[in-house]
Amino acid sequence: MLATKTIAPFAPAPDSVSPEKSAAYRNGMARLAAAVTIVTTDGPGGRAGFAATAVTSVSDNPPTLLVCLNKGSSAYPAVSANGFITVNALSAEHEPVSRLFGGKTPVDERFAAATWEPTASGTPRLVDALVSFECRITEVHDGSTHDVLFCEVLDVTTREDGQALVYFDRGYRTV
Template structure:
C-alpha cells in the first residue's frame, strides 16, 4: 500500500462536516463539495478551505477571490452528491434554492449556516490549494424548531449528528 493510500485510509476515520463551497464573479459560478474546512481565528473571523488544484473549478475560485461555505444538514446528502459529481457548474445550481450575501457567491437558502468570505491568501500545498478566507457575512438557518442535524462524512459514508440525547441520572 502506498504512503498516499495509507494516509487516505487513515483520514477516512476523521469525521468531518460536509459543505458545499461556492463562488461567483467574472470567472463564472462554480461550486464543489468539501470536507476540508475549518476555523482559523475569530479575530478577524477567518476560515481555511482546501481545494484540489486539478479541479476544473480551481481557477475560477482563485480568480473570483470570493467564496461561501454552506454547511450542509442531514437532509442535504443529495446536494452533496450533486456538487461532487461531474455535472456542469450551472447544472449543479439547479438543485437547491440559492441567493447571495455580501460577496455575490451563492448561498444555499436552507444551509445550517453559511459563511460568506473574501479569499485573502492562497497557498499551494502538495496537490491542493489552501484558501485563507476572511468572513464578511454569516447567515444562519431560518428553519423553525429544533436545530437541524448536521451531515458528516466518516469511513467513506454519510452520517448525521446532532440528535439530542436525554440521560437519566437517577
C-alpha cells in the same frame, strides 16, 4: 492581515511518498469525521461550486476559515479569479446536493438542485444551509495537489434546526 512564517523542517522531506504510505494516510483520514460543505463562488471568473470537507476555523479575530481546494477541480479557475467564496454547511437533507457538487455534474445542474440567493459579494448562499460563511480570500498557499485558502469571514448566516451532514468512513452520516 495574516502573517506567514516558515518553519524549518527537522529532517529533509522525501522526494516522493510510497503508495503504501499514501494508502495508509487515506485510510486514516477516512476515520476522521468532517462536516460536509458546498463552497460556492460567482463573479468575473464565473459561477462554480464544489463539495468540501477540508474546511476549518483558523481564528475568530479576524474571523478566518481555511479551505483546501484541489487544483484539478472544475471550480478552481472560477474561485481563483473571483476571490470570494461562501462556505455552506449542509444538513442531512442535502446529501443529494452534496453528491452533485462532489462529482462531474455540470454547474447549472448542480445549482438547479437547491435554492440559492446571492450574498453581498455575489457568491451563492444555500438558503437552507445550517450555516453559511461569506468570505474574501486573503491568502493562498501551495499545498501540493491543493491550494490552501485563508478566507476572511465577511458575514455569517445560521439556521436554528436540522442535523449536520458529516462524512466518515467513506460515507455520509448525520449528527
